Amino acid sequence: MRQTGNIVVTENLRKYFPIRGGIVTRTRREVKAVDGVSLKIRTGETYGLVGESGCGKTTIGKTIIRLLKPNGGKIFFDAKGELPDAPSQCVMTQNNITDAKGGRLKALRRNMQIVYQNPSTSLNPRMLVKDLVAEPLIVHKICRGQEVEKRVLEMLESVGLSSEHLYRYPHEFSGGQRQRIAVARALITHPKFIVLDEPTSAVDVSVRASLLQLFKELQQTMGLTYMFISHDLAVIEALCDTVGVMYLGKLVENADSKALFENPLHPYTQALFSAIPIPDPTTRRRRILLKGDPPSPANPPKGCRFHPRCKYAMEVCTLKEPEPHEVKPNHFVACHLY
């Protein structure tokens, strides 16, 4: 399935949110939600993004599909999925979507979609399932009339729903089924790239497995590339090919899923993985308990952002911010230890 090219490449991506206040409304400070993230997503793979809440995972996802406008950096996207590895080689202006707007942005949206965390809030409660799923077809003027109905039904069937569900409202469905509707809505324009923003965190464990299976099946039948955002590490490990670990707006580690879970290198990744409860009472993992909470992204620590909670923190960590570099083939770590 996996091809050689990349579908998304970002270079030094930044997204800041202003904090306004004062007598005259002006920007007083900025929350650096995403601060210089360079990543690439290979065509046909599932790219997992993990991190604690508030680390900027969702912001990256939204910025890549241009629901948000970045403050800096570049985003390249190629629907054919043939981008080269190095951002410097992505010279084709048609692939640079950093400043896309208007008609060009709308055309892009056909190829990149998002599935949100909570389907009860992402679906309009006043619309019938039929209309919810048909909406993208009409917005993008893909087809009309009977053709719409035919495609909606096809799509619903491929996500495991049927024609009897067409004339119902979202509240008549269970959480798992609602998420399937949201998936159908995202996939009906046959996009190439989907951002899955914690799609399984609002559903039960037994439903979670069936949704994950659905994602896997759809990926194969429709040739999709996923960016899977989650804090559920068990899901990430089971589903993703490549995983990026985020901490306070920075990508601290990026590697193949297998290599990362077997041998996490960054101290934060190690602590994060050791905190996952293992569903096996006979094995006990040595826990690395992190002290305190993640600091505020409005005022991140100087140097390496993890240094106040890191047990290996050295002098250099408080002064200089570590740059990501390739420690092993395809294993990038941003830490002064390596």
Add this chain to the structure above:
Amino acid sequence: MKEDLEETLLENEQLKVEDLTVRFYTYEGIVKAVEKAKLSLRKGETLGVVGETGSGKSVTALTIIALTPTPGKVEGGNIYFRRGAGEVVDILALKEAALLKIRGKEISMIFQEPNAALDPLYRVEEQVAEAILAHRRAEMMQKVEALKPKALTNRSSLRYRLPVFKRFSQQKLLRRVVREEILSLLRTMEIPDPERVVDAYPHELSGGMQQRIVIAIALACSPVLLLADEPTTNLDVTVQAQILDLILRLKKAFGSSVIYITHDMGVIAEISERVAVMYAGSVVEVAPVVEIFKKPLHPYTQALLESIPRPGSPFKPLPGTVPSLVNPPSGCRFHPRCPFAMEKCKLEPPNLVEVSPEHQVACYLHTAGE
């Protein structure tokens, strides 16, 4: 009457729930939320309760402290609880006045949403003080009395002798004593900078910190039984690890028994000694934690364990959905989703039977003879 109750609990038992049935009278019909649930908890033990949404876990826990949410009604069953002094009571038969002495003092609860459990309008100090003053006022007053002579010599002015001011100064002293108590409590919760936290409003604290405050309130009166209703579900894994660690250590320090409700099998494996699996309002299997994971007997428990995503193996979702509790399936409530369902399963619900020492299961596959 009291003699009878004494015998209902074994020497080492802390709590026993027998055939508890709770129904909710709603416009859509009668929701049979809990149906003949059975649980027992030993002294100093951690019992993990697992189940999906709507399996009746939370309702059972709330009923144990006699806080069944409206429009729920307890339709049958008993909840025997051994009080701190050793006396056994049936919670469901107690009057509200007696319950007030137990709730929050001997049985207390940690809720799922710390955000909703704390009042946004009061400072942390006031919220923790409420629990302390409700149940430990006498103890606090003693401390005030002990402080009094000192306070009087320090400021031996006239106003401390006038009756009006006397009362006022007593309040002031009480406040000081309670604040000290809260600070030491927050220190045991490993809250950094407790002096700042006591004066903060809940919204100024992070989720993990709020949950620590909720735990502090629950443990303020050293309860004998602690009910934890998914206390870490909304927290990050790293914070979850801190909170689990904290609950385990505090449990040892305070000597409490814990009922820990969750749907995360990983958390269950870490924290509990015995596990009760609930499905659609009934307890379907009870066993020591190692046994549940190594030798699950009930088909639902097996399916639940298989649905955990593991790398390299295909996902095994549970077929079907959780049944509506307004109109639950006849017989065993799991039979429409059960791969081993027999004719018998549709007719009569199986009883929870001990099939091997310490291992109880409610399934005809294992209790065919009975």
